[in-house]
Amino acid sequence: MGKRTTIGILTSGGDCPGLNAAIRGVVKAACSVGDARIVGIADGYRGLIEGRAREIDAEEASGLLTRGGTILGASREKPFEARDYGEPTDSEVGLGKPEAIKENYRLLGLDCLVTLGGNGTNTTAARLQEEGLDVVGLPKTIDNDIWGTDVSFGFHSAVDIATEAIDRLHSTALSHNRIMVIELMGHKAGWLALYAGIAGGGDVVLLPEIPYEIDAIARHLARRAATGKRFSIVVVAEGAMSAEESLLDKRARKARRAAMPYPSIGYRVAAEIVEATGMEARVTVLGYLQRGGVPSAYDRVLSTAFGTAAAELVFSRRFGRMVAWRGDGIDSVRLDKVAGKTKRVPGGHEFIGVARLMGTCLGDE
Ligand code: F6P
Numbered sequence: 265m266g267k268r269t270t271i272g273i274l275t276s277g278g279d280c281p282g283l284n285a286a287i288r289g290v291v292k293a294a295c296s297v298g299d300a301r302i303v304g305i306a307d308g309y310r311g312l313i314e315g316r317a318r319e320i321d322a323e324e325a326s327g328l329l330t331r332g333g334t335i336l337g338a339s340r341e342k343p344f345e346a347r348d349y350g351e352p353t354d355s356e357v358g359l360g361k362p363e364a365i366k367e368n369y370r371l372l373g374l375d376c377l378v379t380l381g382g383n384g385t386n387t388t389a390a391r392l393q394e395e396g397l398d399v400v401g402l403p404k405t406i407d408n409d410i411w412g413t414d415v416s417f418g419f420h421s422a423v424d425i426a427t428e429a430i431d432r433l434h435s436t437a438l439s440h441n442r443i444m445v446i447e448l449m450g451h452k453a454g455w456l457a458l459y460a461g462i463a464g465g466g467d468v469v470l471l472p473e474i475p476y477e478i479d480a481i482a483r484h485l486a487r488r489a490a491t492g493k494r495f496s497i498v499v500v501a502e503g504a505m506s507a508e509e510s511l512l513d514k515r516a517r518k519a520r521r522a523a524m525p526y527p528s529i530g531y532r533v534a535a536e537i538v539e540a541t542g543m544e545a546r547v548t549v550l551g552y553l554q555r556g557g558v559p560s561a562y563d564r565v566l567s568t569a570f571g572t573a574a575a576e577l578v579f580s581r582r583f584g585r586m587v588a589w590r591g592d593g594i595d596s597v598r599l600d601k602v603a604g605k606t607k608r609v610p611g612g613h614e615f616i617g618v619a620r621l622m623g624t625c626l627g628d629e
Contacts, residue, residue: 269294270301271578272317272374275334276308276341276381276388280406280418281559282567284328284335286380289571290402291325298579303372308381309388310341313361315368329564332557334380342384344391362395369397376583378574380404382416383606386586390603393584400577401586401599402570406554409453411605412597413588417570420562422449422554423459429550430464430497436546437495443485443537443545447530449554450501453608456554457501458615461624467496468625470533472503473609474616475510476627481533482540484625489543498537498545500530504627569594 271294275283287304294300302325306316328335343361359367369377376398379389382405393399403410406422426448437444446466450456454471461469468484470476485496509517526532527549534545559567566589573587573594585596609616619626 268299268301269375269578270303270373271575272303272305272312272369272372272377273320273336274305274308274312274377274379275336275338275404276379276385277338277405278340278382278555279333279338280404280555281332281421281557282417282563283333283338283380283404284331285559285564285567286402286404286417286571286574287320287335288325288328289568290378290574291320291571292322293572293575294578295322297575300575300578303374304336307337308339308341308385309343309361309365310339311337312368312377313341313343313364315364315371317368317372329568330558332559338381340384342388344388362391365392366395366397376400376578378402378578382407383410383602383604386410386599387603389586390584390599393599398581398583399599400574400583401602402574403586403588406456407450407453408455409450409607410586410602411607412586412602413590415566415589417559417563417567418555419455419459420566421558421560422456423463424560425554425557426456426460426550427463429548429553430460430466430499433497433548434465437497441494441544443496443498443534443541443543445498445500445530445534445537445545445547447500447502447528447547447549449550451503452606454501454503455609457499457504458609458613458619461499462615462619462622464497464499466499466624468498468627469619470498470500470504470627471609472501472505473611474626474628475505475507476533477507478533478536478540480629481537481625481627485537485541485543494543498533500533502529504529504533507628 304320403416408419
């Protein structure tokens, strides 16, 4: 009989629907493909630095398919970055963070590590692979901005949630002849705003990738009003920016934003619309509702498939890779290719064209 394989698993970065379903996929498939012992690491990389972990068996993995959040806990720990989030310092831990991770990997008897997370998580995973650990990544984020995979789990659940919110806003927009601004997540990439904007029939959709001119938005709203539609839905990604701001570097843009009296971009766009059109506007910031609760059917399938693919990579000893969906099937890409990149919405994306053909204002014309 071959040696038992000990697989460490952690969830890192913001939580999202489908994390537990993916954990279940990894555990069940690993136990059916080979002889596996699964060690669940608490709170992402922070737990690995601190050596907080426990065994998870197939029984515990049962019943997780529909559960939101992550049974393992998550953190935004980035062990290779100097910046920290209030976690114990290197001297409290006793070793530098990467060294502590390597030491605990050894002490926990891990043969490999499966990491579930977004861009930061994959970048760290690539570094750990470089440092000699054996790592497999799974792409998770509601932002869908991970390079190398067409889709990440969590994204479609968030699109469904955001679409339902936009549907519900429509009734008040219509009843009161108001402009309803809804701010969705997506700092660097506007996938969520684009998909939910199309699915919810948004009249204006603002993405980080397409800087907006308030005059273009005002003209669009005025044209709608002239056809008798005095209500509009304006979908704003949290990373949306004006054309003027897009010329600034990140630091200058941040400073400019901080000096403004608005809690977030949705409020600012609403105030700019009121000023430019005299129309009545209201703001909804959907926030963490987009990350909570049960995964959609699509994400249950994707998370399960990704989890099983991770187990297969482990048993075929193909480490240093991230599971991906490419074209019409499961694939994998090298973690060092994924590291440090962000998949943004390309200007020529099919759905940008669809939105424009539907008469949706993307803020630029
Ligand atoms: O997971 C990515 C994300 O959803 C971003 O769109 C958002 O800006 C961020 O999480 C906020 O998360 P937190 O407040 O948990 O850091």
